[in-house]
Amino acid sequence: MRRLPTVSDVAEVAGVSRQTVSNVLNTPAIVRPETRERVQEAIASLGYRPHASARRLRTRRSSTIGVRLDPGTDGMSGSLLDRFLHALVERADRSGLRVLLYTAADEDAEIAVFERLLDGADVDALVLTSTHYGDRRIPWLVEHDVRFVTFGRPWGEHDTTDRSHRWVDVDGRAGLHAGTTSLLEQGARRIAFLGWPVGSGTGDDRRNGWRQAMREAGITDLAGLDLQVEEDPQDLGRGGRAVAGLEPAPDAVVCASDSLALGARLALGPDVPVIGYDDTPLARALGFASIAQPLDEVAAAVLDLIGSDEGVHHRLLTPRLVQR
Amino acid sequence: MRRLPTVSDVAEVAGVSRQTVSNVLNTPAIVRPETRERVQEAIASLGYRPHASARRLRTRRSSTIGVRLDPGTDGMSGSLLDRFLHALVERADRSGLRVLLYTAADEDAEIAVFERLLDGADVDALVLTSTHYGDRRIPWLVEHDVRFVTFGRPWGEHDTTDRSHRWVDVDGRAGLHAGTTSLLEQGARRIAFLGWPVGSGTGDDRRNGWRQAMREAGITDLAGLDLQVEEDPQDLGRGGRAVAGLEPAPDAVVCASDSLALGARLALGPDVPVIGYDDTPLARALGFASIAQPLDEVAAAVLDLIGSDEGVHHRLLTPRLVQR
DNA sequence: CCGAATCCTTTGATCGATCAAATAGCCGAT
DNA sequence: ATCGGCTATTTGATCGATCAAAGGATTCGG
Numbered sequence: 001m002r003r004l005p006t007v008s009d010v011a012e013v014a015g016v017s018r019q020t021v022s023n024v025l026n027t028p029a030i031v032r033p034e035t036r037e038r039v040q041e042a043i044a045s046l047g048y049r050p051h052a053s054a055r056r057l058r059t060r061r062s063s064t065i066g067v068r069l070d071p072g073t074d075g076m077s078g079s080l081l082d083r084f085l086h087a088l089v090e091r092a093d094r095s096g097l098r099v100l101l102y103t104a105a106d107e108d109a110e111i112a113v114f115e116r117l118l119d120g121a122d123v124d125a126l127v128l129t130s131t132h133y134g135d136r137r138i139p140w141l142v143e144h145d146v147r148f149v150t151f152g153r154p155w156g157e158h159d160t161t162d163r164s165h166r167w168v169d170v171d172g173r174a175g176l177h178a179g180t181t182s183l184l185e186q187g188a189r190r191i192a193f194l195g196w197p198v199g200s201g202t203g204d205d206r207r208n209g210w211r212q213a214m215r216e217a218g219i220t221d222l223a224g225l226d227l228q229v230e231e232d233p234q235d236l237g238r239g240g241r242a243v244a245g246l247e248p249a250p251d252a253v254v255c256a257s258d259s260l261a262l263g264a265r266l267a268l269g270p271d272v273p274v275i276g277y278d279d280t281p282l283a284r285a286l287g288f289a290s291i292a293q294p295l296d297e298v299a300a301a302v303l304d305l306i307g308s309d310e311g312v313h314h315r316l317l318t319p320r321l322v323q324r
Numbered sequence: 325m326r327r328l329p330t331v332s333d334v335a336e337v338a339g340v341s342r343q344t345v346s347n348v349l350n351t352p353a354i355v356r357p358e359t360r361e362r363v364q365e366a367i368a369s370l371g372y373r374p375h376a377s378a379r380r381l382r383t384r385r386s387s388t389i390g391v392r393l394d395p396g397t398d399g400m401s402g403s404l405l406d407r408f409l410h411a412l413v414e415r416a417d418r419s420g421l422r423v424l425l426y427t428a429a430d431e432d433a434e435i436a437v438f439e440r441l442l443d444g445a446d447v448d449a450l451v452l453t454s455t456h457y458g459d460r461r462i463p464w465l466v467e468h469d470v471r472f473v474t475f476g477r478p479w480g481e482h483d484t485t486d487r488s489h490r491w492v493d494v495d496g497r498a499g500l501h502a503g504t505t506s507l508l509e510q511g512a513r514r515i516a517f518l519g520w521p522v523g524s525g526t527g528d529d530r531r532n533g534w535r536q537a538m539r540e541a542g543i544t545d546l547a548g549l550d551l552q553v554e555e556d557p558q559d560l561g562r563g564g565r566a567v568a569g570l571e572p573a574p575d576a577v578v579c580a581s582d583s584l585a586l587g588a589r590l591a592l593g594p595d596v597p598v599i600g601y602d603d604t605p606l607a608r609a610l611g612f613a614s615i616a617q618p619l620d621e622v623a624a625a626v627l628d629l630i631g632s633d634e635g636v637h638h639r640l641l642t643p644r645l646v647q648r
Numbered sequence: 649c650c651g652a653a654t655c656c657t658t659t660g661a662t663c664g665a666t667c668a669a670a671t672a673g674c675c676g677a678t
Numbered sequence: 679a680t681c682g683g684c685t686a687t688t689t690g691a692t693c694g695a696t697c698a699a700a701g702g703a704t705t706c707g708g
Contacts, residue, residue: 052444053380054694120376378664
């Protein structure tokens with residue numbers, strides 16, 4: 001491979017000094033327009049590109065953000081993370097940022113990874129997904145003054161307005177509220193909610209959306225309609241059995257996830273409206289409605305928060321109901 | 325954040341020179357055991373970690389491999405890429421390699437990305453997925469002397485034994501052969517193949533596995549059993565309709581993908597055995613059998629080939645039939 | 649016509665590591 | 679005792695960029 005041109009080569013061709021070339025690249029405003037143009041021509045003619053590692057060594061920043069690839073299927077469901085990652089990488093690229101992946105088996109391992117990544121100046125910001133109650137990673141990062149944004153609200157102890165913790169999240173409550181309302185408008189009254197046991201932030205948030213919509217419609221007796229099952233990848237029928245056991249049968253079901261919705265759909269058949277969450281290929285394939293997270297907007301917001309020093313420190317986006 | 329210790333700090337504490345510290349890290353064999361131990365203690369006590377960017381600048385290698393995140397759902401299906409990535413990142417980590425993501429809308433854009441990544445010394449090897457006939461990326465990479473491994477055989481013009489192109493792939497033919505054979509053993513005779521139109525490397529390869537197994541069972545008349553449909557994410561029913569149109573009905577169906585299998589399953593009901601490909605959550609959810617790619621082995625093989633300079637230049641792995 | 653104020657550009661040092669070549673220490677053979 | 683032949687360690691230079699501070703034009707008021 002040929003030797004790559006350096007700033008010095010460009011400087012020589014343009015008849016200026018290294019630093020002026022550097023200025024054209026980093027602070028073009030302070031360079032006289034004619035000079036700037038000459039330098040830019042030289043850059044183009046040589047096909048010069050800054051050497052990322054050299055720049056990082058000097059500036060002590062990597063222009064790289066780290067994203068964890070979740071180990072299991074828990075947390076963000078596979079396809080969702082995939083779509084989020086794609087949106088993130090694409091947008092990051094436009095801002096000259098790179099995306100580096102990492103994995104870790106548990107929180108302690110993840111913190112060890114943080115140390116490695118940060119010490120080596122590999123990344124200068126992190127994006128965390130699947131946050132939960134008592135997440136030990138957050139205080140660690142805050143304490144070590146690491147720049148990070150979470151996709152997911154700080155559930156629990158942390159104040160959601162804490163300025164040291166920047167986050168982006170999707171308003172699951174609004175999503176389920178919209179879905180439930182849509183079913184009510186279609187005439188359904190006995191609408192069941194199929195979700196996870198109380199205690200997960202996202203799950204409870206979604207349940208509340210259903211609750212609120214039902215209450216607004218004057219339906220206050222939710223006894224027996226609030227179904228809670230532990231999800232088990234080995235046994236996707238649980239949700240279905242819970243729904244099938246309802247007496248009398250529900251008019252419709254809103255769910256905390258597409259895989260729960262799948263169970264409901266298979267148990268009740270295509271005539272009972274079912275709404276899932278995440279709009280995964282599963283929902284598309286089986287033709288049930290689902291609530292889609294605006295992942296592209298999430299990615300944009302995440303990068304925005306990573307980059308900005310001031311202003312808003314969190315953003316709550318509204319999902320979209322995909323009818324089918 | 326505190327100033328990080330450097331080689332010089334370690335050297336001072338251990339009472340040796342910078343270079344000796346460097347040697348302990350990179351070529352421990354040439355350092356006298358006592359000295360090595362003293363240096364290692366100093367490293368541990370200071371909590372020293374090499375600065376990745378400085379090392380990269382000097383060595384001109386990044387210890388980072390680039391992986392493309394496919395734009396659409398075509399190519400590797402979402403969940404598959406996800407699982408592959410996870411395996412890759414985890415194994416790469418053990419070898420001290422990082423995984424950087426990139427995206428590109430088409431092949432030309434991707435080649436432009438290659439230039440950026442390589443010039444900036446961001447990555448020193450690439451992993452390509454979803455290769456196809458006449459892939460322009462391959463000759464470009466070979467010509468520019470870039471190290472790369474593809475997950476997927478070079479279909480078409482390239483000789484599969486070409487040493488400049490290293491690849492890892494999963495033997496789809498063997499997978500479908502195993503699946504079909506298993507159905508034959510269960511007594512099925514009229515086994516349909518539901519695949520894509522002739523012309524895609526992977527698709528034809530899978531079809532051949534079915535063909536071969538049928539031939540071996542003495543079934544030579546495959547007329548009408550070889551179904552070819554264009555996959556359309558908006559209309560997953562196509563495969564189902566093709567299968568439902570069979571007269572007489574098939575005993576079983578083997579498919580080139582899980583989403584095709586989904587169509588078949590929905591059209592034929594749970595009593596007709598259906599085998600999909602990729603063992604996605606879809607197969608697990610609906611309970612049909614599927615052929616699983618050994619992604620962890622693939623990841624290991626990819627890294628192996630990236631790292632080694634001699635020896636085997638490609639590897640064909642055998643998938644596993646997951647019965648349900 | 650001089651000196652101060654601006655503006656733009658250049659020079660030398662530096663980031664933290666490794667490479668290449670030189671040096672020191674040790675052994676046995678002459 | 680001297681010298682080559684090893685091995686183990688040190689020294690100086692270097693990778694390609696940016697930072698900090700100094701230098702050179704040009705302009706303007708006095």
